[in-house]
Amino acid sequence: MSKKTLVLGASLKEQRYSNIAIYRLRKFNIETVAIGLREGMVDDVKIHKELIPFQGINTVTLYLNPTRQEQYYDYIISLQPERVIFNPGTENPELYQLLSENNIESEVACTLVMLGTNQY
Template sequence: MKKKTLVIGASLKEERYSNIAIKRLRTFNHPVKAFGLKSGRVEDVTIDTELIDYDTIDSVTLYLNPKRQQDYYNYIISLNPRRVIFNPGTENPEFYQLLRDNNIEFEVACTLVLLGTNQY
């Protein structure tokens, strides 16, 4: 099943994990939306610099440190995704509790590993 995914913290730099994740998600034919500080494209995915009220986001995968996530708590919760993935370095117990309070699942995992092991 294809899972529409929003990558938050998307980067145009090819060596960044968010950039690699966008490419890998597309390799597996998952629809991808991306939000970052600089607009541009990663393959066929446009990186938006404004918060958009996307429809039917299954998964949000985070590439922001916990302090920077705070500005996006309400936005992510408003999207009502099925789950939020906290990639290495993004672990955030404060946000876990907010997600629990809003009945949104979360995983502390690496998107790239989940994809590579067929667990995405």
């Protein structure tokens, strides 16, 4: 089963968790796409600024605080992922409800821990 993942809130800064997550996802050979504020490359993954209608997204992993997430609600739902991972600091009950109404699973977890413990 494909676990194609969108990292939403991707950063070019190496110390950011979103950046580390991209490297780890690729280390596990998980197809990865990314959207952030600045375009660039992290490992072999291009960070896009525009909202691309990616196909076949299994997981969206969030690295945006709840206020910053609001502008992406419709976009996330339009991708119809199986799940959205809310990493620490991204917890958002309003978005959990919207996802539930659209049959999308919400998971409050840490992508890095999930990968490290083989729970991804």
